[in-house]
Amino acid sequence: MLKFSRPVVKNCKQLLLFKRCITNSPIIKTTSYRLLSNYKSSDTPLFNGIGAIRSYANTVKFTSEVYPDIHRNDIYKKLNSDDLEYFKSILSKQEIMYVAIENDLQELDLFNEDWMKKYKGQSRLVLKPKSVEKISLILNYCNEEKLAIVPQGGNTDLVGASVPVFDEIILSLNNLNQIRQFDPVSGILKCDAGVILENADNYLREHDHIFPLDLGAKGSCHVGGVCATNAGGLRLLRYGSLHGSVLGLEVVMPNGDIVSSMHSLRKDNTGYDLKQLFIGAEGTLGIITGVSILTQPKPQAINVSFLAVKNYEAVQKVFVKAKKELAEILSAFEFMDQRSIQLTKKHIEKDTSFPLEDEYPFYILIETSGSNKAHDDSKLETFLESAMESEIVIDGTIAQDETELQNLWKWREMIPESSQCQGGVYKYDVSLPLKDLYSLVEVVNKKLADADLLGEAPKPVIAAVGYGHVGDGNLHLNVATRCYSKEVERALEPFVYEYVSSKHGSISAEHGLGFQKKNYISYTKNEQEIKMMKDLKKHYDPNGIMNPYKFI
Amino acid sequence: MLKFSRPVVKNCKQLLLFKRCITNSPIIKTTSYRLLSNYKSSDTPLFNGIGAIRSYANTVKFTSEVYPDIHRNDIYKKLNSDDLEYFKSILSKQEIMYVAIENDLQELDLFNEDWMKKYKGQSRLVLKPKSVEKISLILNYCNEEKLAIVPQGGNTDLVGASVPVFDEIILSLNNLNQIRQFDPVSGILKCDAGVILENADNYLREHDHIFPLDLGAKGSCHVGGVCATNAGGLRLLRYGSLHGSVLGLEVVMPNGDIVSSMHSLRKDNTGYDLKQLFIGAEGTLGIITGVSILTQPKPQAINVSFLAVKNYEAVQKVFVKAKKELAEILSAFEFMDQRSIQLTKKHIEKDTSFPLEDEYPFYILIETSGSNKAHDDSKLETFLESAMESEIVIDGTIAQDETELQNLWKWREMIPESSQCQGGVYKYDVSLPLKDLYSLVEVVNKKLADADLLGEAPKPVIAAVGYGHVGDGNLHLNVATRCYSKEVERALEPFVYEYVSSKHGSISAEHGLGFQKKNYISYTKNEQEIKMMKDLKKHYDPNGIMNPYKFI
Structure with a gap:
């Protein structure tokens, strides 16, 4: 792995050396990139097959x-x-x-x-x-x-x-799991809702394409499920939301009517875009049974860099810089705080070495993907060189091969599991204006400390850690606990939602409402919107049989 | 202008010369690119200010x-x-x-x-x-x-x-025309619905961003209008549809209720995505008064190439190749048939020279935009070299400066106006599977010839020409006429819609339904969808006051 650290790069000669190393870095073969697919996630831990890593949790109460x-x-x-x-x-x-x-x-x-x-x-x-x-x-x-x-x-x-x-x-939907059709010219895939996301992605990779969405649960979650919950994940920064990429849905309405718009067209402007209603409706208006979606060409080159910065301000500066200079090849921009990495260090496999020698207040993972490795290397090199020159980035490393690339992603990927594994986790997934994004983690830690709930055992809370998709203004706040406790829950809710609301954020950036956030929707949506939602629910599901006690 | 023609490139030496010319081509300065904004459109002619080029039309009947x-x-x-x-x-x-x-x-x-x-x-x-x-x-x-x-x-x-x-x-909405807010970090713009698209784009360019949609009518059309009609345009290939980029809307409902989701968040997954209902509803459910939209960083480099190919099959081959090799920098892929260019030659200003020496059955305009001119040139060069080598492209030219770039776009941009200017035009804007895209133009010309409606005056039809956004599977069929005539209309409708329906296409890719296509919706949408649309219209506008006699 190529390491570079601002404190030791003291002159141009070293910068030049650094430059050469990047330029001569071997090409990461796309054939083997497929092996890495499991290691790219959003906020959901890695797991393949239901129950694979469920063993550490206690008996679940009704x-x-x-x-x-x-x-x-x-x-x-x-x-x-x-x-x-x-x-x-x-x-x-x-x-x-x-x-x-x-x-x-x-x-x-x-x-x-x-x-x-x-x-x-x-x-x-x-x-x-x-x-x-x-x-x-x-x-x-x-x-x-x-x-x-x-x-x-x-x-x-x-x-x-x-x-x-x-x-x-x-x-x-487990048994409704067939790929229906794929057209490599248009890139449009049609499949049953129960196709596992990873299976769809693997199928597409065989045809030089990728699914426009990726998340850690890809080994278990369904294509229909990601649509029903309007999942976000890592590729949103690059390929946009499902509201843009889903081209048609087949839905069974509460009364049994089948409504299908499963066409193979990129554009269709004939009437209300009804399918949009079901994207993110969490199964409360009907059941998605089929999906037609625009997929993306498989990138030919991938680079991953893991950087250290000294404060959250620097995270923002690096993001603005990356958006401008890496522009069309930027495919992920993730950040993690020191506490996230400290938790992960305790949990991660012993043979996964931490990529940097020292610890820093904040880390950034940048991924680029494009069609020309040399061009991408050159862009990344210029970007990092000037980021170091101006001292916004103080330490960092670039993956030199697929194993290293995989290893760097792991440090981002393992955070959710590491937060969960010591008893339980209170997960908050919020959107906030970028400047306020990290402040939530700080106020929550203070709040928990003030309530004497945070610290060594027997205190219930281990730490409140923050990480997430800076590019989407999306913070994941994980409150790692030794056990689920009403006292902790009361300290967190509605406090977290009130704070997010005061900053005009959203209490759910990508996880949805479900049971957990049903009663907190008014922190993000106004009265008129809630009224319209309730009206829509009543209109399409007058008997209320679809996924009750949740959402709205 | 750099010209290259497969027939005259007979050996590697000449290919090398061609290669060098591209490599050494001067950088097109982005500062002056703004001048070109008027020349980038979809299917709407260039016009700034209502009525600017309306003079050639006859008195309009009620x-x-x-x-x-x-x-x-x-x-x-x-x-x-x-x-x-x-x-x-x-x-x-x-x-x-x-x-x-x-x-x-x-x-x-x-x-x-x-x-x-x-x-x-x-x-x-x-x-x-x-x-x-x-x-x-x-x-x-x-x-x-x-x-x-x-x-x-x-x-x-x-x-x-x-x-x-x-x-x-x-x-x-003319008087509701203020920019409300722009955040250069997130790229989120909030504005009134009545802001003219070009004004919004110019404002954004001053802040190093662009509007994610562009069309010829940008000098007149409104930001709210493009949302209400779910306009497509040129940038859709690169930045996706408005269903993905619009983040929030402010809408006045038929009963006067104001529903607003005008937030500044890229992601918000709390409840039904109500705003989607109004995108493309053509003002039949309410009036859009405000728009919050994700804009894009301004590209640093633009290239435009105008190519000739011998048949429609080659158009498809070049598209598949461009999607793969130009990938993340491909920003437009437009095609035009010979008849489109012949019509345009008659209408275009005398000083606008045609970029190629000969005429060919089909032309392609490719635009790339990216963050690094040298990288983009290199990608385009490699792409064109191999396209010529394999003889899919038989002639072509690349813009060497902004004037040439502007000139090349003009040959695509002037087609709608050229089709319209001799009396009238029947415009069809359809989505079809790529392989069938051009066949519609052929069958329509045959149908009009068989009906003895096509040819020299006094026959009513001058020509049926085809062009459009190959990248989106979107064909514009323009039937240029000497006058509007019921006989021509009867020959075309429902024939065009029946043909599109038989190929599982859409009778409106981006123009919408309006008055013209209200009665033809069943050629694209099924019974269940139409039933749901009517039900939705009735639900939100029980008195039917919003834009009656149209849409559904």
Whole structure:
């Protein structure tokens, strides 16, 4: 790995040496870049296959016990044997999982529990239909019978949106998982909603393309799920939001109607863009069953640099500079605070060496991707040279091969898991004006310290750490705890939301509302917007069967 | 201008010479690039200020005369003196234009007539409120009184969407034209809906940014108007659609409610993305009064190349190659057929020389824009060299300075005006799968010839020409005529729509539906989608006062 550190680069000769090293760096072959796909994420830890790294969490309490003030709504019918008979009549054995009332629910834990092990429902029925038509029949029946439903993709969400609160039927998209069509000329992919994001991305890479979105949960999360939650992730900086790249959706409405706009056109300006309603609606207006999306050509060259700066002001300066000088090749700009890295050092595999010799207050990870390695190297070189010259960057390193590249990403990627692994984590995912982005971490640490909740055991909180997508004005605040505790929750909420609101930010930049933030929406949205949302929900789902107790 | 022609490049020596010429080409200064902004358009001719190039059109007939089957809907009240009194009570003299029943309507022609001089309403009242609050009062009143309204921006639309059909009140956004805020760090611009696109772009260029959308009508069209019509234009290939770049809207609903999501955040995932409903709704659900949008850093280097190929297959091959090799710097990929250029040669200023010596079946205009001129030149050079080597490109030229760059763009830009200037034009703006894109032009020419409508005067049709945004699968078919004629219209419609539908295309890629395509929506949208659209319209505008007789 090529290291450079401002304090030791004292003259032009050394800068020149530094320059030469970059220029002569070997080309990172794109064939092997595919191996790295697992290591690029947003705020979700790395995991492939549900439950892969769930083992460190404690037994999860039922949501209804943790939040006793929330009650099951009696408008929903309780599942009976007739309902079960109906579902059995339209579905095969592989498409139903049912646990009788006299048996232990544990068999369905993977469907009832969320990834953070913070929320747990008590559903006894999981339906995994293999066709859109079957989903239509199910919804039509549930709507008539007023049976509540939770649509579930890869169950990797972080706000309790994809698990039941009480006994809602879980409708899993696991069995609807086929690539439908791909056109390498236009780059348009059509697939079932239940295709795992990584499978879609791997398929596309075989055709010299990539999915326009990437996140840590890619090994489990579904293409339909990322649309339903309007996931952000790393590639947003480069390829924009799903509202721009999704070209069509197939959706089953609460009454069973199938609405499809699954065309293969980049542009269609005939009427209201109805699909937009379902992007980010978290399954509260209907179930996404198919996605048509504009994918991107696979980059030919990737560079990753890991930098150290002395304060948050410098983070902003480097960002403005990168936006201007790296411009069209900038594909990620992530920052991490010292506490994030300290936590990660305790948790990361022993053989993953930290890329810098010293510790610094803030770190930045910059990724470039483009079509010409030499050009990209040259741009990055010029950029870093002047950043060091002007002393905004004080230390740093550039990956020289794919192993190093992977290693650098790991230090960003492992933060969520490192925050979670010692008992639990309170996760806040907020948008703030760039200048205020980091101040939230500071005020939260102060607040927790003042309340005597932060410090060595037995104090519940280990640290409040901050990191995230500077390029999108998106901070992830993770409050790492030794256990989930009402006292900590009360110290954090609504304090965090009030602070974000006072800075005109958003209480959810990319995670959505789900169960966790349902009651805090007014910190971001105004009265008129909330009124319109409630009206829209009532209009499309008058019986309220879709993902109740959440969102709005 | 640097010319290169495959037939004369017979050996490597000449290729090398060609290579050197490109490498040594002078840098196009970005300071002067701003002068070119008028010459970059999509399908709308160049014009600054309403009416600037309208002189060649004949007297426009009232829409109600041309389409006698469409009748004024009696649910709408006719404007009376009480209504006028009310508007006078809330607006200043500068905010009202009224023509009494005994006077000639001509004074309002610029508001009643569309740009193509194809549609003309008979409104006697134009309201030009200076504040959002006044728009709210107007809509509230009109809704109560059942007075129909046409929202109007720069009135540059191409489907008769922005002019009245009968006596609807015209609500012009002309006086709501202030930049509200710009943040150069995030690139987020907030402005009133009535800001002229070019003014917004010029303002941004002073701050090293550009508007993420560009079109020929930029000198007249409004920022709010491009959002209301979901305009596409040239930069879509690079910066994506408005559904991705618009971050927030302020909208006055038909009942006068003001709904605002005008925040300064790149990401906000708290609830339904309501603003999306109004992007492309053509003012049928409410009036956009404010826009918050993510703008882009101003490119530091621009290259333009004008190429000749022998058939449409080669156009596709060059596109696939450009997407791969020019990748992140490709900012426009336009094609034109021989007939487009032949028409343009007759109309264009005499001093604008055609860049190639011979004529060819198809032409391609490629623009690159990036942050490093040397890198961009090198990429373009490698690309062109191999395109010539493999004989996909048979002739071509690269702009060596800004005048040449401007000249090359003109040959693409002048096509719409050249199609229009000899009497009239039937414009079709369709999306088709790339392989089928050009076939529409061929079948339409055949159809018109078979019907004996195409040829020298006195036959009505001069030619059906095709050009457009290959990168977006978007063809502009312009049928240049000596006069508007029912016979030609009958030959074209629904034939064009049927053909597009048979290829699973869209009958409107970027122009929208308006009055022209209202009745043809079923060629692109299915029954369920149309049902949902009608339901949405009824839900938000139960009295149907917003832009009636159009859209859905």
